[in-house]
Amino acid sequence: MTQLDTHALGRAAYAAYGKAVGGDTPDGPTMIAWEDLGDTMREAWAQAAREAVRAAFTLPVTVIPDTPSAPFLGAYVLVAVDPAMNNGSNIAPxxxxxxxxGTSINVRVLLDSEGVPLWRTSLTYADMEFLGFNGNKEREYRWTWPSPLRP
Structure with a gap:
């Protein structure tokens, strides 16, 4: 079995980060060269690369279509629920x-409780901010895509 060179991955991740931010650090100065980072910082980037690779192969993946207007049978989505029915959370898969x-779907809600899963019918798409607003009764008739790798 081939072992990953996580230091090379860390270096590649550092370079990709530099490219994405135009070579500047969050507080303004230009990023220093990989060779000048020091052992501790290079090891931190290598550890981050190891964790990214581990996550890529162990975390559940939800396929998210390019547009919110393309729900499909068997997809996981998020819906608003009563927190009292869902172990305190107002969002459930x-x-x-x-x-x-279009964007109208029926779903089976997976509650974080011993309650019987709910059926919801004729839900339409809404963005996450709308879905999470507790005071809006309309949210019970909406769904949204989960963000990739949402904690």
Whole structure:
């Protein structure tokens, strides 16, 4: 079995980060060269690379279509729920059981409790901010895509 060179991955990640931010650090100065980082910082980037590789192969993955207007049968989505029914959380995962065209779907809600899973019908797409607003009764008729690798 081939072992990953995580120091090379760390260096590649550091270079990609530098490219993404235009070579500047968050507080302004230009990033220093990899060779000048020091052992502790290079090891930190290597550890980050190891964890990214581990996460890529061990975390559950949800396929998210390019547009919110493309739900599909069997997809995981998020829906708003009563926190009292969901171990204190106002958002729960659900599985799409029917697509009605456009962004309208039926789902089976997976609650974090011993309660019977809920059926929700004719839900339409909304962004995450709308879904999480507790005072809006309309949110119970909405769904959204989970963000990739949301903690």
């Amino acid at each position: 659900a599985i799409v059981t029917r697509c009605w065209g």
